Amino acid sequence: MNIIVCLKQVPDTEAQIKIAGDAKSIVTDDIKWVMNPYDEFGVEEALKTKEKFGGEVTVIGLGPKRVTETIRTALAMGADKGILICDDAADGSDSIAVAKALAAAIKGMEYDLIFTGQRGVDDDLGVVGASVAEFLDIPQLSLIEDVEFAEDGKSVKVKRPVEGEVLTIESSLPVLITTQKGLNEPRYASLPGIMKAKKKPLDQKTLSDLGLDASDFGEGARKLKIVELLSPPARSAGKIIEGESPQEKAAELARLLHEEAKLL
Amino acid sequence: MAQGVWTIAEQRNGEFRKITYEMISEGKRLADALGQELTVLLLGSNIKDKAADLGQYGADKVLVADDARLEPYTTDAYVSVIAELTKANEPAILLIGGSVQGKDLAGRLAARLDVGMAQDCTELLIEGGNLVAIRPIYAGKLYAKVTYENSFPQMATARPNVMAMNEPDSSKSAEVADASFTLDDGMLKTKVVNVDKDTSGKVDLTEADKIVSGGRGMKGADEFKILEDLADVIGASVGASRSAVDAGWREHTDQVGQTGKVVSPSLYIACGISGAIQHLAGMSTSKVIVAINKDEDAPIFQKADYGVVADLFDVVPALTEELKKIV
Numbered sequence: 001m002n003i004i005v006c007l008k009q010v011p012d013t014e015a016q017i018k019i020a021g022d023a024k025s026i027v028t029d030d031i032k033w034v035m036n037p038y039d040e041f042g043v044e045e046a047l048k049t050k051e052k053f054g055g056e057v058t059v060i061g062l063g064p065k066r067v068t069e070t071i072r073t074a075l076a077m078g079a080d081k082g083i084l085i086c087d088d089a090a091d092g093s094d095s096i097a098v099a100k101a102l103a104a105a106i107k108g109m110e111y112d113l114i115f116t117g118q119r120g121v122d123d124d125l126g127v128v129g130a131s132v133a134e135f136l137d138i139p140q141l142s143l144i145e146d147v148e149f150a151e152d153g154k155s156v157k158v159k160r161p162v163e164g165e166v167l168t169i170e171s172s173l174p175v176l177i178t179t180q181k182g183l184n185e186p187r188y189a190s191l192p193g194i195m196k197a198k199k200k201p202l203d204q205k206t207l208s209d210l211g212l213d214a215s216d217f218g219e220g221a222r223k224l225k226i227v228e229l230l231s232p233p234a235r236s237a238g239k240i241i242e243g244e245s246p247q248e249k250a251a252e253l254a255r256l257l258h259e260e261a262k263l264l
Numbered sequence: 265m266a267q268g269v270w271t272i273a274e275q276r277n278g279e280f281r282k283i284t285y286e287m288i289s290e291g292k293r294l295a296d297a298l299g300q301e302l303t304v305l306l307l308g309s310n311i312k313d314k315a316a317d318l319g320q321y322g323a324d325k326v327l328v329a330d331d332a333r334l335e336p337y338t339t340d341a342y343v344s345v346i347a348e349l350t351k352a353n354e355p356a357i358l359l360i361g362g363s364v365q366g367k368d369l370a371g372r373l374a375a376r377l378d379v380g381m382a383q384d385c386t387e388l389l390i391e392g393g394n395l396v397a398i399r400p401i402y403a404g405k406l407y408a409k410v411t412y413e414n415s416f417p418q419m420a421t422a423r424p425n426v427m428a429m430n431e432p433d434s435s436k437s438a439e440v441a442d443a444s445f446t447l448d449d450g451m452l453k454t455k456v457v458n459v460d461k462d463t464s465g466k467v468d469l470t471e472a473d474k475i476v477s478g479g480r481g482m483k484g485a486d487e488f489k490i491l492e493d494l495a496d497v498i499g500a501s502v503g504a505s506r507s508a509v510d511a512g513w514r515e516h517t518d519q520v521g522q523t524g525k526v527v528s529p530s531l532y533i534a535c536g537i538s539g540a541i542q543h544l545a546g547m548s549t550s551k552v553i554v555a556i557n558k559d560e561d562a563p564i565f566q567k568a569d570y571g572v573v574a575d576l577f578d579v580v581p582a583l584t585e586e587l588k589k590i591v
Contacts, residue, residue, distance in 0.1 A: 011402070013403075013521075013523060014541060016541065017405040017406055019406065026406070037523045038523070096375060099375065122402060124399075124400065124402070125371075125381075125383045126371055126383055127371045127374060127375070127381060127383065129371070130339075130368070130375055131371065131375035133372070133375075134372055134375035134376055135375065138453075139453040140339055141454065142368045142371070143364060145517075157457070160364075163467075163468035163471055164461065164468055165459055165460060165462060166460040167336075167456050167458070167459055167460075168457050168459075169457065170454065172453055180516075181509075181524065182517065222380070223414065223415040224380030224382060224411075225410060227411055229406050229409075230406065232405065235548060235567045236566075237567070237568065237571070239569070239570055241570060241572045246575060246578035249574055249579060249582075250572070250578075250579050250582035250585075253579075254583055254587050254589075254590060257531070257552075257554070257587075258590045261531075261569070263474075263530055263531045263552060264531075264587060264591050
């Protein structure tokens with residue numbers, strides 16, 4: 001089974017995010033960049049599937065040169081080859097444009113399955129996976145916590161939790177699956193894995209290599225424009241409940257929730 | 265020229281979900297600001313008799329797409345029908361509830377229509393006749409104010425529990441019409457083969473009005489029993505921090521934070537949660553935050569409306585007993 005995993009590089013979730021001087025972007029100076037946590041589940045699931053059915057795992061990312069590190073991480077986990085779409089003209093593209101580029105890179109390849117994270121933990125849009133599926137004209141299964149292939153490897157059954165229900169959905173292949181926590185425990189790259197990754201193929205492509213028109217990309221082509229970034233509404237520390245004992249504090253808290261906050 | 269506000273009703277087995285009323289209420293406010301009509305799209309099977317009542321929340325018109333293949337929801341069928349109706353009618357704004365289903369639908373539909381889409385918005389405004397959306401990014405560490413360029417309809421999903429719901433007005437009724445659409449079986453590539461209902465009776469965290477959440481300070485899986493007891497008394501759902509989930513004490517579906525669920529309850533009680541930035545990001549839109557932690561320097565106290573510095577194993581059971589007297 002040939003599997004593609006789309007990767008995004010994002011700021012570490014422990015990072016403080018600060019607004020830059022242009023009020024439209026973030027300060028990137030001290031940011032530690034990591035693989036989008038949801039994409040790690042995609043890499044792991046791809047590797048597990050390959051271990052069972054054979055085939056090849058290709059990881060593909062878009063962004064500046066530093067994204068190479070994220071692709072190398074996936075190669076060190078065990079993916080076979082990587083593609084980086086790296087083009088200054090793509091800087092500042094919105095999700096739909098990113099998906100067009102990813103789909104263009106995937107189009108010429110042979111694949112049965114594509115994994116993407118359910119969303120990037122930076123923009124929190126959750127649009128790229130669905131859009132890649134749309135541009136490739138294949139079905140999507142989003143927010144999946146369990147994947148099971150038919151014995152012949154021709155169809156797939158997945159579990160998708162929605163509010164208060166878990167749906168089991170069946171689909172033919174090829175299909176795009178967006179991953180979430182609970183799907184698996186991503187492996188760490190081993191030392192031999194890291195050594196091997198250095199020799200694995202990693203192709204770099206520009207938009208024109210993919211037959212794309214640079215004017216459809218970048219800040220100027222955005223359909224969703226950022227007007228400005230804002231700090232979240234300030235929350236300041238409130239009352240510390242006084243009391244001689246935990247029981248007294250509990251009683252006072254109960255009173256405040258009832259009489260002051262009027263929530264109970 | 266694009267005209268009117270559209271929203272999509274979300275129903276399961278003929279029952280509307282709360283998010284439907286939230287979106288109709290918000291959609292009506294946007295439509296009023298534009299001086300235009302609000303149309304609700306209702307998709308499902310044998311669903312038409314429910315349509316007119318949506319007028320009680322503010323729908324002017326309901327367009328019904330009734331087909332056995334539209335129950336239950338599948339991305340393929342919904343996107344196909346809604347894209348066709350949108351292209352034929354050209355609404356100015358398309359608003360969808362940011363539930364699990366709504367976000368799935370909105371992502372694919374935006375690509376099909378090739379338009380910009382603002383996901384999970386917490387505020388929607390009309391400025392100069394156009395939609396302006398405010399949405400959390402980095403799970404709420406920042407907010408982005410966004411608008412649209414050469415992109416109709418202007419598409420957005422809104423976070424559950426955030427948009428104010430209109431009081432239903434039983435004297436009102438919406439005009440109901442049948443939608444004209446085609447649905448080709450060849451387009452339907454996925455099929456729901458089983459639905460497993462959660463019988464716990466607990467509301468999903470993303471929709472819960474009250475949440476009691478536990479972190480590393482809980483010390484173990486069994487200890488969450490005291491949070492379950494508190495939650496039962498006040499009708500809350502139980503959440504967990506990433507460390508509690510990674511320790512295997514709770515299911516991943518219970519995780520609140522940047523790599524879990526982002527929640528907006530009216531009350532969030534954090535027990536033994538220190539307040540790592542990735543957790544705070546996921547619950548900062550809660551209306552009232554209570555923190556119970558024995559470490560008085562825990563960062564969670566900086567965000568809490570009410571803080572209790574004490575051992576949660578003493579405070580939580582005592583709080584449960586006190587609240588039994590009140591509720």
